[in-house]
Amino acid sequence: MSTVTPDVGHPGAGGHDHDSHGHHGHGHAEPSPLSLLWQLPTFSCDHKVIGLQFLITTLMMLMVGGALALGVRWQLAFPWERMPILGDTVFKADGGQIAPETYTMLVTMHASVMIFLVIIPILAGAFGNFLIPLQIGADDMAFPTLNMLSYWFMWPAIACFGASFFFGGGPAGGWTSYPLLSALQQAAPGSGMAQTLWLVGLTLIGVSSMMGSVNYMTTIINMRAPGMTLFRMPLTIWSMFITAILQAFALPVLTAAGFMLVADRTLGTCFFIPSGIVVNNAAPTVGGGQPLLWQHLFWFYSHPAVYIMLLPAMGMVSDMLACMSRKPIFGYKPMVYSMAAIAGLGFIVWGHHMFTSGMNPALGMTFMVSTILIALPSAVKTFNWLGTMWGGRLQFNAVMLNCIAFVSMFIIGGLSGIFMAAVPVDIYIHDTYFIVAHFHYVIFGATLFGCFGAIQFWFPKMFGRMMNDTLGQIHFAITFIAFNCTFFPMHLLGVAGFPRRYADPYHFPYLEHLLPLNQFMTIAAIIMGFAQFLLLANFFGSMFFGKRCGRNPWNANGLEWTTPSPPGHGNFDIPPVCYHGPYEYSSPLSHDNDFLPQTEYVPLAQRQAIAQAGH
């Protein structure tokens, strides 16, 4: 049996922890564990503080988005019955029974919060900020002030989203905001001021993301430590780099589209509005626009955004898997190329969201081929992860479990994607719960499990303390089981023709028998939701009560593990020099240890000897 608990490097207990706890051995003092935390309320330009600000904000938003999701699930399991909290307060006169536009609001805001305020910022914002300078050996980002602004632009966006709840019950056009529902003020209760605020919020998030991505690209290109060649970068950095490129090229389109939609709504332009449309007996529209244009523009960003929501997690999981398997990553270069391929193809697949929209059918064929092909790099990555674990000495701790879950869930999410890529099948599957199952498997099953792992993996670097592994494993087990109980049945619901965004699907006799299954899913979802308090308790509790650890509790190779935990301002004691790739675990070059830090110099002769031995 391998070691489950990580090597925590107590003073005096650290065996091979070459750069162990700072009280001894090294001349300079380790910073206090909470030194980053105390800087949270400041306009700090330190990338680590900004990363932590992002992380804690997104964790809070995760709970908000989760609460909204439970509202959705509640209505699906107990339609028109009293909804706790929301029903008791807002709909008291109706006996706690919510209105249908409230349901569409819950659906819309759950998606919006989760995508724009959780997944995108937790990956690029939190981990991107925290890890990029540390892993490439830089003392900070290229543009620290821009970086600081990128965080603080989140708050006006959060304020906009928050304020939108108070107009017409909240935006209810779906997170995709298809016109005309989103373009005409009268089209639905949430299509008024709420929708405008939502769009402004979205644009602000875009501004925040854009500032981040410019920064990441510049930093990664210009500020790598000596010896940190492109192909010695950890896959996390590669993924962040590719994500930043995706963001930088796709976001302007969405921003433009957002401005056009706001103009349609407020200035009377008609980019997306055809003529002669009457909603709610308002005056007919003058028109000349095309609703499909929005779909093209929106998905031109939002499809790459799907990879923005996935690639960084792929990178981080690669790092963690290699470390926890005590083995080099299998096929480093194919991993990089496949990420690049995903990003490249990601730009030419947006039309697969529009197969049933009535766009030119010839386009449907092209998009089908490109979409199906994007499964290929994903498959290659999966095989490489399996290859990485193959024959490794697996450390079954909470970090690893979350990473294995990532791989397993990503396989399900990826395979279910093939159904939708195939246009004829998509005709049936489109806008049913099959889609809902698919993207939750990718975004929650893969990305969020990856994030749970990453939080626990890099937590020691943030606070100089370990998170409780037992609690982490319990959290993982509950979340994993409840997650599958919630989302796996959705595949079958989708096949049964269960449409998305229905406040009351049981209105239709052919769906009535699915109610018990939905109640089961809702119970699972509630359990899953409450299990996240374990994560929060572990996260915040461990800041104060976690086991103290040294610089490199996981015996990992990356540059970040050579810094103090938490790193002080400027990160590194001495500017690091990088001698090899980040995944040299169990290398014959590392004599006693099963890891070989990137900073450890190995004479050329030895390296050549090993290379010739055929590794």
Place this chain on the structure above:
Amino acid sequence: MLRCKMTLPHWSSFLGGLFVLVLASGCSKNPEAQFAWRDSTLELLPKAQDAVQQSITEGFGTPHDLVAWDKLPVDFGGVQGVVQPAVEGAKLSATEFQVQWDGTEDGIGAGSELLWMTGALAKSKTPTATVISYQPETKTLRLKTKNDAPAQGDRLAVGLGHQLQLGRMVYMKNCNHCHGVAGDGNGPTAQYLNPRPRDYRLGLFKFTSTLSSEKATREDLQRIVKYGIPGTYMPSFLLLDSKHNNFHETTAVVEYVRWLAMRGEMEKRLVDELSADYSQTALADEAEKEKKSYAEAKSEYDKARKAGNKEAAKPESAKSLTQLKKAAGEELAKYLEVDYPGTLNDTADFIADAWKRADDPASRIVPTVTRVADDAASRERGRLLYMSDKTKCYTCHGAKARGNGPAVEDFWKKPGSNETYAKRGLHDTWGNPLPPRDLTRGQYRGGRRPIDIFSRVYAGIKGTPMPAFGGTVLKDNDIWDIVNYVMSLPYEEQSPSAKPAAAPHMAATEPVGQ
């Protein structure tokens, strides 16, 4: 007066209850849906308010505890019958006996609840037995009960109120969020809709097949529920027809809506009866008036005194609001004791009669002549009538029938007052703006059959400025001419030359996918 209380089964599953505890721990008692009271009810003096609320609640119950008041012409569901003698002189069994039914017994099945209405067992106002099975051939009921055996000739009701209960369930699922729990057209969604959802509480429905003074028939309401109202947010519930215990959802919800309308109208009439004398505003107005007249009298008195008139009588001081309230309270107590029961009874009778009458064939509009042939001559006659001063259709609907006649530019007075509406144009009885219909759009809210348009012209549209022309102003064949003219309007612009050439194949499906 026979009332049968029926408690609504709570339709939440056991799971609902379980997780309510988990999620809402710390929250207070579950809120229950409640019938909102009219603003004018809440304006009444507390005692008067209590009286109205008490009588309405007694007659109609609460959303969770509906009352079937047999005075009302509502088909609450269920069937009544009389216990038949046991075979060959044997004693009647408590659990199995034959029944002679008043009506059809289709609704009876396992699980139906049984209520004793006369005889020794009729002590409880709630059902005391449940049907295990029913044999239609021998008309034999098998029951699960703890009661004693009934006597021959006892009356019983099975499944009483089931239709109303189903109606409420359907209503809460589909209608409540616009029309409101009490049918006040004030559900959470209502404020965003144009036109606003119907407020049933005046007992008025716009599109009916009855004469202008009559209420809507069941069929009229069924049509609206089934086919919706084009051009509004009232959608079609055509497929809302699943059966529960042999009750149709559509039928049930129509009964429930009628019942809500009766409840609302009852409340309104009672309040109207009381509010002239016993409402807070009326008393405040009176106090204001008192004050004013006292001030006038006082100034006169002062003037007289100044002028040296020592005999001028000093005016009595004005009654304060508290005094007025006290006096009104005393009067009210007397009124409630002496007159109110009679008023209540009369009001209920009045409403019940009105609704009963609506379903009488004599109330229905039946053209005396079949539709006049729809030719150019008839349409021209119709057009002339439309433009004539006899009908003045054009003043509202406009000379080109685009719903933009001169009337929409005016400020109109609120009925029964000197105030004008804040907005230009016509308003309906509920006080909402109501533009006249654009007749060229081919959108007919009350239905597009010739008889529907005929009925609109004949009896007008209830609760709106559209007047009734039938019988007095126009003869039936005149109305048909107008109908022919109106129905031709949407197609007028499609002169043969303007018509696109009849495409051979898939004519209507041209521009696609670029």
Place this chain on the structure above:
Amino acid sequence: MGRFWAIFFILAAVVTVGFSAIGPEFRWWFPGDGLAHSTLGKKIDDLFYLILIIVSVTYVGTHIVLGYVLWRGAGIQKSDKVWFSHGSHALEVIWTIVPSGILLFIAFYQMDVWRNYRVKAYFPKKTAAVAEVTARQFEWRIRYPAPGKILQPRPQPDDIYTVNDIRVPAGQPVSISLRSDDVQHAIFVPGLRVKQDAVPGLVIPVWFEVTDTGTYDMVCAELCGWGHYKMKAQVVASSEEEFEAWKVNAAKEQSYDGVPQTPEAVAAKADDE
């Protein structure tokens, strides 16, 4: 604990597969009798099951590997040597080429169904345009040409209207013109595997051939506002004769003038003619 977690992940995979396998038992599968009732729908189902087989094999395969890897990885002691490898070029080539072959096969195999469904030049030659379906918040309004006439792009005085009730003849390709009055909607008939968005400003023809007479549920599949779930409709497919008869009857009902048809009146009318 390592072995426990290996079993945990294997069990998760087994349970998901088992759950999918029992789904059809509980009707957690295609609605109704589980079969498609249109010509294209049958082909879509075939493609679905083809992909399902490929995907299931891949899923089971990868999870067998995953389970094995975990089980083995849990057993490797600290003293044991791990397999130190940076990858294998041959393996990378294999697992790039093989999946890409399968994926491209899937892509190209789907093409003609899609082409027949959407590309107008490939529509069946004798497609009858039966009706114009206009979606609005929150119902479907349907306009048919009068008996014996063909559908015109603009409303005609003798058109027949229904709401939430599409009637089509079975056994022949028919098309409907899909429009929207207000926001975007989508027509979705699960039993026929038909789905098409109704885009404001466009008229989109949708063709299908119902193979079996019967009634099929129809729903809206694009968020269109608070009443999205209320757009409950049906497609009724009947024989050609029944369809024509229904049309004649509907036309008659629609021109009802409220005058009761007494036997005397009918007789009098017959005398006139």
